[in-house]
Amino acid sequence: MELKRIDTNFTVCKVADLSQVNMEDEFVFVSKTDEEISLVCATSKTPSNTSERSDGWKAVRIEGKLDFSLIGILSKISTVLAKNNIGIFAISTYNTDYILVKEADFDYALKVLEEKGYRIV
Template sequence: MELKKIDSDFSVCKVENLEQTDLSRDFMFVSKTDEEISVVCRTCDVPGNTTERSDGFRAFRIEGKLDFTLIGILAKISSALAKNNIGVFAISTYNTDYILVKNSDFDKALEVLEEKGYRITD
């Protein structure tokens, strides 16, 4: 399986509303529940009405379109990283999954996954 590094710093944010969220940006993930609105985006694109944020993430994505019948892809990746004390923040889209880890763990995470047989591309 191939993983593609995304060359950007990311932030995880809580926002008041989506008025200042630029949905035209390449990486803008929005989650809304009855309790909150969360945005994950490049750090340079953090909305101005952010009330809480956590900076310092890097990301990679699982390449290709993942069929919904595939089981355990995200579990295998997160398990391998957890065994090496690397926390993950996962985002799923219709096509694939994105894995975010703290900057300080990024190189180690890629090393662990390469050792598990994943192919890493730029």
């Protein structure tokens, strides 16, 4: 399985509203519930109306369009990383999944994934 390294620094944050979020940016992940609005975006594009934020994330994307019938892809990746004490923040889109890892652990995460047979592109 191929994982594409994304050369962007990401921020995971909570925002008061979406008024300052530019939906035209290359990477914008928004989740809204009855309790919060969460945003993952390029750190350089983080809006000023954040109430909480965590900077220093890097990401990989599972390459290709994943069929909904496929089972355990994200689970296998997260297990490999968890066994190596690497925490993740996962995002699923209609087509695929993104795995974010803190920048300090990113190179090590790529190494252990390669050792388990994942191809990093």
